[in-house]
Amino acid sequence: MEPVTSGAVAPARNAFREQQWREAHERYLVCARAVFERLGYHDATVADIVEAANGSRATFYAHFRDKADIAACLFERTLPAGAAIYRRVTEFPEPSRELVRGWLNEHVLGFWVHYRVEVEAVNHAMGADPSVAARHYQWIVGAARQLEPFFVAWTGADEQVGLTRASLLVLQLERLCYHWLVRGVEHDRERMLDILADLWFRELVLLRAGPPR
Known part of the structure; x- marks a missing residue:
């Protein structure tokens, strides 16, 4: 990342x-x-x-360069911690819905709360500076690449498809956590964890299986 x-x-x-x-x-x-x-x-x-x-x-x-640039650089300091979180899910001997839910609860949600200032600043900076928005998308792709052990079967012409699927999974989680944990949109924590665990576990299984034949 x-x-x-x-x-x-x-x-x-x-x-x-x-x-x-x-x-x-x-x-x-x-x-x-x-x-x-x-x-x-x-x-x-x-x-x-x-x-x-x-x-x-x-x-x-x-x-x-300006205020948007320093906000982006501030967020970049969080990237090693974010990368470590996504690598952690690849270390499960065999992923299960329960393990994924525990990972989300213990590691992912805590990251967004801990770095809420950086996240809030960079999201505003993206609206002010297209170059920061472009950098943000590359950060998403970098996070998705941490999940590479799940999409090693996506090779050749399918390689980009596998990476895109993983990137969309990360982007969906990032957007939800921003509005929920940073902007304060109310959600029931346990219900949201159940939904996220279902989505992530299902998608990780599909990624590992490789492209449909």
Whole structure:
């Protein structure tokens, strides 16, 4: 699940300057998260982030294109954790509906709650910047690739079909969790877990079986 990186690229520096660059980059990300959590994405400004970081606009723009870009970079920090979650489901010796339900309950839903600030910010950023939306779709595909052990039978002309099916499964879960756990649309947790477990278990079985012949 490789991040699609920001347009800002660190120029070649000696080791000390490179460390300074990385520390400044991280400071802006940490402060951006705090500002987005306090003010919300729409009300937050680059000036708010710069002030929180005790930095300058020139330094900000040396690292990020704009507010949407820093929101995207902030979300990219969650990608390793997201990848680990999807890999976990491939480690079941033999998937069952009960194991899938437990995975959803213990790992997936917790991820969305823990990273709600990052998720909220990047969803707003997608609406403001088409390039962030494009990056987001690549993140979805990257997550789907973690499920590759389930679609190894999809080869040749069917390989893209298998990946697309897995991507749609991830995208459906991502959209539901955003509206439910981040935006606060009410759902009965146990009922929703039952529905998601049915959908995921059925689709994982179909993916593993390979394309219909």
